[in-house]
Amino acid sequence: DNQLDAKRSGTTIVGLWMPVGSDMATAFNVGDSSLLHFWAGGGQKISRDHSLHQLWLEGGKVGTEPSKRVIVQALGISPLIAPHIVSVPIAPGSVMVACTDGLTGTLAPDRIASVLAGSATAALGAAALVKEVLTGKARDNVTVAVCRL
Numbered sequence: 001d002n003q004l005d006a007k008r009s010g011t012t013i014v015g016l017w018m019p020v021g022s023d024m025a026t027a028f029n030v031g032d033s034s035l036l037h038f039w040a041g042g043g044q045k046i047s048r049d050h051s052l053h054q055l056w057l058e059g060g061k062v063g064t065e066p067s068k069r070v071i072v073q074a075l076g077i078s079p080l081i082a083p084h085i086v087s088v089p090i091a092p093g094s095v096m097v098a099c100t101d102g103l104t105g106t107l108a109p110d111r112i113a114s115v116l117a118g119s120a121t122a123a124l125g126a127a128a129l130v131k132e133v134l135t136g137k138a139r140d141n142v143t144v145a146v147c148r149l
Helices: 002-007 052-058 109-117 122-135
Strands: 013-017 024-030 034-039 042-045 084-089 095-099 144-148
Touching: 013 034, 013 095, 024 034, 034 109, 042 109, 095 109, 095 122, 109 122, 122 144
Parallel strands: none
Antiparallel strands: 013 024, 024 084, 034 042, 034 095, 095 144
16 A cells, blocks of 8 residues: 555664674664764764765765655565675774664764864763754754763
């Protein structure tokens, strides 16, 4: 029934596994929730969006640029899920940020790193990021979890 399909909603997800004593972290995501990894002197997004925009980027940017907001996988609406899974090296001082696109769509990575560097704890860093997004021009909801090693 097309009316039922139009009313279905799903969710995105991102997760992180860091075995005690390991120097590797494994992350997964479905949809456009992100995992960011920051370290002294650098940082990067380690998740991969499941969006039309990401497919367009990977396909050589052929045709009109699609919206970043159109996702092609989500829990609860996609019949088959193929999570992006990646392992990265970690070290003491690393900071991992799991978040929705309300954060990454509003704050640049260097601003996220700056807020985290100015926060005494992971919890205070997460709260400061949410506050900055909500007092700015957020285009979406925001959820943030921060883990400092």
